[in-house]
Amino acid sequence: MPIDSYDSCWLRYEPVDDEELLSSYRDRCEHVYASDSAPELGVVREELNRGLEGLLGRAPHLWNHPPRSADGFLAIGLPDEMRPISETVDTDAVRSLDEDGYRIRSVTWEGVDCTVITAPTDSGLVYGTFHLLRLMSTGQPIDDLDIVEEPANANRLINHWDNPFRGKVERGYAGPSIFDWERLPDLRQRYFDYARLLASVGINGVVVNNVNTKIPSREGANEAVSRRAGWQLLESDNLEKVEALASVFRRYGIKTYLSVNFASPMLVGDLETADPLDADVEAWWERKVDEVYETVPDFGGFVVKADSEGQTGPYDYDRDHAEGANVIARALEPHGGRVWWRAFVYGSHEDRAVQAYNTFEPLDGEFHDNVTVQIKNGPIDFQPREPISTLFGAMPETDLGCELQITQEYTGQNVHACYHVPQWKEVLEFDTYADGEGTPVKDLLADREGQGIAGVGVVGDDPNWTGHYLAQANLYGYGRLIWDPDLTSEEISEEWIRQTFGGDSTVVETVNEILMNSWDASIDYHTGSIGLMHMMYNGSAALENHYDPSPEEWPEYHGASEDGIGLDRTSSGSDYTGQYREPLASRYEDPETCPEELLLFFHHLPWEHELADGTTVVQRLYDNFFAGVEAVKELRAQWHTLEGEIDDRRYRHVADRFDEHVLQAERWRDTIVSFFYDYSGVPDEDGRVPLEA
Ligand code: GCW
Numbered sequence: 001m002p003i004d005s006y007d008s009c010w011l012r013y014e015p016v017d018d019e020e021l022l023s024s025y026r027d028r029c030e031h032v033y034a035s036d037s038a039p040e041l042g043v044v045r046e047e048l049n050r051g052l053e054g055l056l057g058r059a060p061h062l063w064n065h066p067p068r069s070a071d072g073f074l075a076i077g078l079p080d081e082m083r084p085i086s087e088t089v090d091t092d093a094v095r096s097l098d099e100d101g102y103r104i105r106s107v108t109w110e111g112v113d114c115t116v117i118t119a120p121t122d123s124g125l126v127y128g129t130f131h132l133l134r135l136m137s138t139g140q141p142i143d144d145l146d147i148v149e150e151p152a153n154a155n156r157l158i159n160h161w162d163n164p165f166r167g168k169v170e171r172g173y174a175g176p177s178i179f180d181w182e183r184l185p186d187l188r189q190r191y192f193d194y195a196r197l198l199a200s201v202g203i204n205g206v207v208v209n210n211v212n213t214k215i216p217s218r219e220g221a222n223e224a225v226s227r228r229a230g231w232q233l234l235e236s237d238n239l240e241k242v243e244a245l246a247s248v249f250r251r252y253g254i255k256t257y258l259s260v261n262f263a264s265p266m267l268v269g270d271l272e273t274a275d276p277l278d279a280d281v282e283a284w285w286e287r288k289v290d291e292v293y294e295t296v297p298d299f300g301g302f303v304v305k306a307d308s309e310g311q312t313g314p315y316d317y318d319r320d321h322a323e324g325a326n327v328i329a330r331a332l333e334p335h336g337g338r339v340w341w342r343a344f345v346y347g348s349h350e351d352r353a354v355q356a357y358n359t360f361e362p363l364d365g366e367f368h369d370n371v372t373v374q375i376k377n378g379p380i381d382f383q384p385r386e387p388i389s390t391l392f393g394a395m396p397e398t399d400l401g402c403e404l405q406i407t408q409e410y411t412g413q414n415v416h417a418c419y420h421v422p423q424w425k426e427v428l429e430f431d432t433y434a435d436g437e438g439t440p441v442k443d444l445l446a447d448r449e450g451q452g453i454a455g456v457g458v459v460g461d462d463p464n465w466t467g468h469y470l471a472q473a474n475l476y477g478y479g480r481l482i483w484d485p486d487l488t489s490e491e492i493s494e495e496w497i498r499q500t501f502g503g504d505s506t507v508v509e510t511v512n513e514i515l516m517n518s519w520d521a522s523i524d525y526h527t528g529s530i531g532l533m534h535m536m537y538n539g540s541a542a543l544e545n546h547y548d549p550s551p552e553e554w555p556e557y558h559g560a561s562e563d564g565i566g567l568d569r570t571s572s573g574s575d576y577t578g579q580y581r582e583p584l585a586s587r588y589e590d591p592e593t594c595p596e597e598l599l600l601f602f603h604h605l606p607w608e609h610e611l612a613d614g615t616t617v618v619q620r621l622y623d624n625f626f627a628g629v630e631a632v633k634e635l636r637a638q639w640h641t642l643e644g645e646i647d648d649r650r651y652r653h654v655a656d657r658f659d660e661h662v663l664q665a666e667r668w669r670d671t672i673v674s675f676f677y678d679y680s681g682v683p684d685e686d687g688r689v690p691l692e693a
Contacts, residue, residue: 005463006190006193006462006463006464006465007463007464007465007469007472008193009197009465009472009475009476009500010137010197010200010472010476010496010499010500011050011051011196011197011200011499012054012137012499012500013050013051013052013053013054013055013133013137014054014055014137014502015054015055015056015057016055016056016057016136016139018139021136021139021141022056022057024141024142024143025055025056025136025142026056027071027072027113028072028073028074028106028113028115028142028143029048029052029056029060029072029073029074029115029132029136029142030052030056030058030060030061030070030072030073031060031061031063031067031070031072031073031074032045032048032052032060032061032062032063032073032074032075032076033063033064033065033066033067033073033074033075033076033077033082033084034048034062034063034064034074034075034076034077035064035076035077035078035081035082036064037077037078037081041076041077041122041125042251043126043196043199043251043252044076044125044126044129045062047126047129047130047133047196048060048062048074048076048129048133049062051133051136051137052133055133055136055137060074066082066083066084066109066110070112071112071113072112072113072114072115073112073113073114073115074114074115074117074132075109075114075115075116075117076116076117076118076125076128076129077118077125078118078119078120078121078122078125079091079094079095079118079119079120083109084107084109084114084116085116085118087109088105088107088108088109088114088116089103089105089107089116089118091118094118094119094120095120096120097119097120097124097148097150098120098150098151098154099120099121099123099124100121100123100124100127100150100151100202100204100253101119101120101124101148101149101150101151102117102118102119102124102125102127102128102131102147102148102149103116103117103118103119103128103147103148103149104116104117104128104131104132104145104146104147104149105145105146105147106142106143106144106145106146113143115132115142115145117129117132121253122253123204123252123253126199126252126253127149127199127202127253128149130199130200130201131147131149133200134200134495134499137498137499138494138495138498138499138503139498139503149483149484151202151204151482151483151484152442152445152446152447152482152483152484152485152486153445153446153451153452153453153482153483153485154447154448154449154450154451154452155204155205155338155372155401155450155451155452155453155454156202156203156204156205156452156453156479156482156483157203157204157205157206157207157257157340157401157452157453157454157455158198158203158205158206158207158406158454158455158457159207159211159259159303159403159454159455159456159457160177160179160206160207160208160209160210160457161210161211161212161407161456161457162177162178162179162208162209162210162457163177163209163210163212163215163229163230164177164179164181164208164209164210164229164230164232164233165181165182165229165232167180169210169457169460170210170212171405171407171409171456171546172407172457172458172459172460172467173407173408173413173414173458173460173467173468174414174458174459174460174461174462174464174465174466174467174471175460175461175462175467176460176461177460177461178190178191178194178459178460178461179191179208179209179245181233181238181241184241184244184245185240185241185243185244186244187244187248190461191245191248192248192251194459195248195249195251195252195254196252197465197475198249198252198254198479199252199253199254200479201475201476201478201479201480201483202479202480202482202483203254203479204253204254204255205254205255205256205257205300205452206249206254206255206256206257207257207258207259207300207303207340207454208233208242208245208256208257208258209230209233209258209259210230210259211259211303211304211305211311211342212230212305212309212310212311213229213230213231213233213259213260213261213305213311214229214230214231214261214263214267214310214311214312215229230259230261231260231261231263231264231267231268232267232268233258233260234258234260234264234268234288234292235268236291239291239292239295239296240295242256242258242292242295242296242299243295243296246296246298246299250298255298255299255300256296256299256300257299257300257301257302257303257340258299258302258303259302259303259304259305260302260303260304260328261304261311261312262274262304262306262311262312262313262314262324263312263316264285264288265280265281265284265285268288269284269288271284273317274312274316274317275317275319276314276317276319276323276324276326276327277317277319277323277327281327282327282330282331285327285328285330285331286330286331288331289328289331289332289335289337290331290335293335293337299335299337300337300338301332301337301338301339301340301370302328302332302337302339302340303339303340303342303374303454304324304325304328304339304340304341304342305342305344306321306324306341306342306345307321307324307345308342308344308345308346308347309344309347313345320363320366321341321345321359321360321363322363322366322367322371324341325339325341325367325368325371326366326367326368326371329367329368329369329370329371330368332370333368333369333370336370337370338370338371338372338450339368339370339371339372340372340374340401340454341367341371341372341373341374342374342403343356343359343360343373343374343375343376343389343391344356344376344381344403345359345360349574350556350574351567351569351573351574351576352379352380352556353379353380353569353574353576354379354569354574354575354576354579356375356379356389356390356391357379357389357390357391357394357579360373360375360391360395360398361390361391361394361395361579363395363398364394364395364396364397364398365395365397365398366398367398367399369399369450370450371398371399371450372399372400372401372450372451372452373391373395373398373399373400373401374400374401374402374403374454375389375391375392375400375401375402375403376389376402376403377389377402377403377404377424377427378427379576380533380534380557381410381534382404382405382409382410382456383410383527383533383534384410384411384418384423384519384522384523384526384527384533385423385426385523385527385529385533385597385598386533386601387588387598387601387602388427388430388432388441390576390579390580392430392432392434392441392444393432393433393434393439393441393444393581394434394579396434399448399449399450399451400444400445400451401445401451401452401453401454402427402428402441402445402452402453402454403453403454403455403456404420404424404427404453404454404455404456404478405420405455405456406420406455406456406457406458406474406475406478407456407457407458408420408458408471408474409456409546410526410536410546411519411522411526412522412547412661412664413467413546413547414466414467414468414471414657415468415547415657415660415661415664416468416518416522416632416657416661416664416665417468417470417471417514417515417518417635417654417657417658417661418518418519418521418522419470419473419474419477419489419493419515419516419518419519420474420477420478420519421473421474421477421478421481421489421492421493422489422516422519423519424477424478424481425481425485425488425489427441428440428441428442428445428481428485429441429442429485432444432581432584433581433582433583433584434581442485446485452482453482455478455482457475458471458474458475459475464650464653468653468654468657469650469653469654470511470514470515470518470654472496472500473493473496473497473500473515476492476495476496476500477489477492477493477496480492480495489516490512490516493511493512493515493516494508494512497511497512497515501646501650504645506641506642506645507642507645507646510638510639510641510642511642513638514635514638514639517631517634517635518635520631521628521631521632521635521665522628523597523628524624524625524627524628524631525625525628525629525631525632525665525668525669526628526668528620528621528624528625528672529597529624529628530596530597530598530599530600530611530617530620530621530624531566531596531597531598531599531600531601531602531603532557532558532565532566532600532601532621533557533558533601534554534557534558535549535550535551535553535554535557535558535672536548536549536550537549537550537553538550538553547664548664548667549667549668549671549672550671551671551672551675552675558600559600559604560675560676560679561679562679562680562681563606563607564604564605564606564607564609564617565600565604565605565607565617565618565621565676565679565680566599566600566601566602566603566604566605566617567600567601567602567603567604568602568603568604569588569601569602569603570588570589570602570603571589573604576602577589577602588602589602591603591605591609596611596612596620599611599617600617605617607676607679607680607682608682616682618676618680618682619682619684619685621672621673621676622673622676622684622685622686622688622689625668625669625672625673626669626673626688628665628668628669629662629665629666629669632658632661632662632665633662635658635661636655636658636659636661636662639651639654639655639658640655643655670691673688673689673691674689674690674691676689677689677690
């Protein structure tokens with residue numbers, strides 16, 4: 001696929017139309033003195049060439065010494081590599097920055113205006129370069145910069161749920177996988193452009209294949225062995241394919257990881273068991289991992305989904321999850337690799353929400369140092385809004401990772417506009433009280449080598465990468481937010497809009513409003529916004545659709561009955577509230593103090609239970625579902641005001657989807673309010689329910 005047949009997303013580098021800014025940018029960046037001492041520096045030069053030519057309208061002069069004749073220049077290199085840097089910045093301070101950190105400073109060197117980008121490592125130089133280009137792409141002045149940046153999270157990963165060899169992406173809504181495993185190790189230009197997109201928002205790790213390394217059939221596991229599947233990426237003849245991808249990502253400071261099957265010793269090896277305490281199994285993992293690192297020297301490690309949704313695990317051998325993870329971790333340790341062990345384990349407890357804590361909290365401190373327990377933000381499964389997983393703050397002796405979903409499995413897939421950043425912001429700002437008041441999730445995760453955040457990927461081979469143009473904001477926003485969780489959702493969306501649609505203030509304001517209102521609307525028409533969730537269609541297809549409404553399939557999630565709705569997760573029910581620290585546990589335990597947006601997640605209440613403002617539960621649900629649809633209609637109307645302001649291809653693409661979005665929101669509303677009416681028999685005070693026949 002030729003380079004220009006897919007979208008360049010936020011790396012458009014449109015010509016700067018502000019004359020004053022343009023001349024300042026040219027003065028300072030038309031001449032570039034960039035070191036070329038490392039592969040990453042090749043990336044820096046390429047991106048500067050591409051970016052500056054686009055922005056300034058002519059290619060920069062790249063020097064490998066200070067350009068004597070220039071009025072100003074850009075100097076990029078490690079602190080001691082060049083005099084314009086070592087003589088103008090505190091090199092000790094730069095060297096003590098986090099390894100992915102960087103410093104950008106406007107200085108005068110020997111009477112010449114100089115913009116310095118320096119960092120302790122080459123990947124820091126890559127991030128610094130993208131930062132400067134972002135400032136220029138968003139029309140910001142660069143003549144008085146004094147920037148020090150360090151990522152809050154050491155590990156900033158993308159988890160692809162791409163099924164190798166079969167090209168499908170589980171919960172992917174943007175076409176087939178971009179990774180062509182049949183043709184690898186041959187490379188596609190698209191791999192390089194994907195790495196650019198990820199590096200431009202600070203991503204430093206990519207897991208290239210689905211955690212469902214063995215596609216369990218609905219009739220039970222092990223049936224898929226015959227067809228090539230993800231677990232086979234560990235087979236010797238596939239490792240050069242992995243290295244080929246790794247060779248692209250490493251240029252951008254991105255480590256490559258694989259999802260592996262816990263039974264690999266049996267599937268890939270020919271052992272009879274995968275028992276983690278079996279000496280042959282231990283030896284097998286050691287040999288296999290050594291082999292991987294011979295081929296991919298900077299391999300990141302493995303992600304493992306075990307004892308979960310049909311994937312095998314240590315329970316098959318009556319071992320616990322620490323024993324399961326540690327046999328793999330011991331093999332990776334000598335190479336500096338890490339196991340990302342998923343805590344998405346449920347199915348043996350009536351209330352799915354309680355199981356992960358009961359399984360993992362008792363194992364705190366049992367995991368090897370190079371194991372990170374990867375926890376979904378909420379106890380269920382990436383619903384539009386969930387309470388925080390109780391594991392955050394409950395395992396101080398264990399490295400934790402937070403798993404977020406970038407792809408919109410439950411928020412409208414590739415049809416609905418839904419900006420996830422406010423949801424993630426709510427997760428990261430949530431106070432767990434782990435060390436008393438003021439212990440937000442973001443602080444629990446930050447600044448620990450083995451911790452970080454993993455986002456379930458969204459890209460596919462569609463020309464627009466994400467199936468919906470506005471969904472690009474989620475990939476962009478994910479990277480920006482996990483680099484700096486103190487950024488606001490608005491700051492991030494404005495950055496993205498300016499780089500993607502230009503700086504016209506009407507366009508920026510309108511698209512920003514649409515994005516910022518989209519998540520609340522999604523919660524309203526998918527759930528009614530007072531704690532219900534998981535009312536989507538499952539059906540019998542190999543991969544459930546999770547797009548349409550189907551409340552009747554999930555009584556154990558909404559608890560609808562003649563007398564009321566919601567689930568009792570208090571001490572009189574599943575006691576999930578008891579897993580939270582005080583004062584959260586008491587706050588959730590009491591319907592009077594439980595936040596309304598989570599009320600029915602923790603409580604089963606009569607339909608006519610009065611909320612704080614006197615409205616009944618059922619009436620609030622009716623109101624919120626109807627409000628959700630009206631909100632989507634408003635988003636569409638706002639988008640329509642942009643006709644002619646945005647190129648027709650993207651305008652039309654989004655406008656068409658808004659039409660389907662409104663219809664689907666109405667479908668959710670009508671299906672679920674009728675379902676509630678059938679149970680409660682309580683009509684809507686405004687006569688909207690029961691619905692006219
Ligand atoms: O969200 C659910 C999805 C599955 C997914 C699973 C998981 C990869 O419906 O498609 O499997 O969670 O997180 O493992």
